[in-house]
Amino acid sequence: MAAQGRPHDPVPDDQPLPGYTINNPPLAPLVVDGRQARVLQGTTGHAAYIIEVPARWNGQLVMWAHGFVGESRVLSPEPPAFGLRQKLVSQGFAWASSSYYANDYDVKAGVLSTRHLADRFARLVGKPKKRFIMGVSMGGHITGRSIEEYPGYYEAAMPMCGVMGDHGLFDFFLDFQVVAQDLADLPAYPVPADYQTVVVPKIQAALGLTGLTPTGPDTTNALGKQFRSIVINRSGGPRPGDAAAFANWYRFLFGLATPRLPDGTLAQEPEQVATNLRTRYVPDKPVNVNRTVQRVRPAEPGFRFTRRLTENPSISGRLSVPVLSLHNLGDLFVPFSMEQLYRDDVARHGRTRLLVQRAIRAAGHCEFSPKEAGDAWDDLVRWERYGVRPPGDDVKTRGVVADPAYGCRFTDPAARNTGTRPLYPACP
Known part of the structure; x- marks a missing residue:
């Protein structure tokens, strides 16, 4: 039986699938x-x-x-x-x-x-x-x-x-984007084509993240500190090295957000299962994010809630x-x-x-x-x-x-x- 489970696979077993x-x-x-x-x-x-x-x-x-x-x-x-x-x-x-x-x-x-x-x-x-x-x-x-x-x-x-x-991984990636957007008052989800070049720099400036490094001074303002605390809590809670880890990763995490593909598969866009409908964000000051954040339903709820072996x-x-x-x-x-x-x-x-x-x-x-x-x-x-x-x-x-x-x-x-x-x- 072929790896994909198709009983009459036209591709020989010792050859890659088309495109590979x-x-x-x-x-x-x-x-x-x-x-x-x-x-x-x-x-x-x-x-x-x-x-x-x-x-x-x-x-x-x-x-x-x-x-x-x-x-x-x-x-x-x-x-x-x-x-x-x-x-x-x-x-x-x-x-x-x-x-x-x-x-x-x-x-x-x-x-x-x-x-x-x-x-x-x-x-x-x-x-x-x-x-x-x-x-x-x-x-x-x-x-x-x-x-x-x-x-x-x-x-x-x-x-x-x-x-x-x-699926909690993709919920975390979603949390990162929508919470940052909410605190910066720059709603942009689903993310537009210019998200990385235009929107993200504005978000980082609004939160005091521009220039933040793991070993440099803390550049964050009150909103940036709230954002960092929310990310720390959503990623495992207060723990040794958490602020340095945030400074080490925030640019990369912003970079994960890209516009949806017109016909993207679940493997190409695993975030289709992500949601924050029931997520409670902590801390809720100075902004009550739980009242103001954009709530996102899973784009493909069938894939999120099935027990089948999916991508x-x-x-x-x-x-x-x-x-x-x-x-x-x-x-x-x-x-x-x-x-x-x-x-x-x-x-x-x-x-x-x-x-x-x-x-x-x-x-x-x-x-x-x-x-x-x-x-x-x-x-x-x-x-x-x-x-x-x-x-x-x-x-x-x-x-x-x-x-x-x-x-x-x-x-x-x-x-x-x-x-x-x-x-x-x-x-x-």
């Missing part, structure tokens, strides 16, 4: 203890793939789900990041990664292509004793939906910087296997609130015993050190193998998350001077 090309350059195999791993590459289910099997394979397979790659029509698989490729192979695990049969924000393609490749692995290499799945960003969305789409197929999961709050599907939180997640505190592309929404979903089903979450003190997106990712993987394997639930962070209790030392427990001190980490005070 494949880029899958040879990957040099790793050498562990003097023995070279085996790398297999090719195309299946209209998607490119890479498989690596160590010389001393332990019979277990890890599926890697890559993140969002934009509108590119080039399909490229990638190896596990953060030093995990080396760790997996050195521990005897095989890994496999699919490009997916489509790009854009197409979680459905990721879920189906990853499962298709896992099945293909059994024919190419051998049936694994166990299967794990891990992914980053949109790949976290794919990971979270995969373990629910195929209960019993994967043994455990490790989403990193993942869109675990599914932008829901995650229910009905866990049946251990899940260990990592998230950066100051990430505002996929904000920390994703972990809070996921925990709420899991708690509704009484499955919190199967969820461990960890906060990492950085403001980047998917900014993890090899130690942070590697320790999480080792703990997940130990949990799955021996039933020993590893420690994690409380992501929900407001006072806990706001503590100046929050996130220190699992943050790698050796990475202190890398990336955005200097924006955070040193841990005690």
Whole structure:
């Protein structure tokens, strides 16, 4: 069966779908203890793939789900990041990664292509004793939906910087634009063609954001301070480094708003599911935003409320296997609130015993050190193998998350001077 599930697909399985090309350059195999791993590459289910099997394979397979790659029509698989490729192979695990049969924000393609490749692995290499799945960003969305789409197929999961709050991510993007517009008294939703060149500079000037940087002086006026506080609350609440994270991300977030495509698909425009009809914004002073903000209904309510596997599907939180997640505190592309929404979903089903979450003190997106990712993987394997639930962070209790030392427990001190980490005070 083809990756899209069409019984009579006119495109051969080993070819990409129309409009796509494949880029899958040879990957040099790793050498562990003097023995070279085996790398297999090719195309299946209209998607490119890479498989690596160590010389001393332990019979277990890890599926890697890559993140969002934009509108590119080039399909490229990638190896596990953060030093995990080396760790997996050195521990005897095989890994496999699919490009997916489509790009854009197409979680459905990721879920189906990853499962298709896992099945293909059994024919190419051998049936694994166990299967794990891990992914980053949109790949976290794919990971979270995969373990629910195929209960019993994967043994455990490790989403990193993942869109675990599914539609809540696009609600956050909507909030950012309409609240900024409301406070600046510049209504512009749906956004016009000149939004980036004309409207956004006016909004930033009205809020005192022009020139704001993570390490410079606070240029915001009263309206800008209210806007920043609302964004902080909508992205996870007061927490260490929140003001610096806002200054690091606000330009990027404004840049996400583009005019609607005339015939855009859900994968091309995942914000079609976004709404703020029931959102309460805090703080409500000096402007009572809850009375004045534009309220937006989902453009495609059918896609928002369905349980079907769509390009932008829901995650229910009905866990049946251990899940260990990592998230950066100051990430505002996929904000920390994703972990809070996921925990709420899991708690509704009484499955919190199967969820461990960890906060990492950085403001980047998917900014993890090899130690942070590697320790999480080792703990997940130990949990799955021996039933020993590893420690994690409380992501929900407001006072806990706001503590100046929050996130220190699992943050790698050796990475202190890398990336955005200097924006955070040193841990005690």
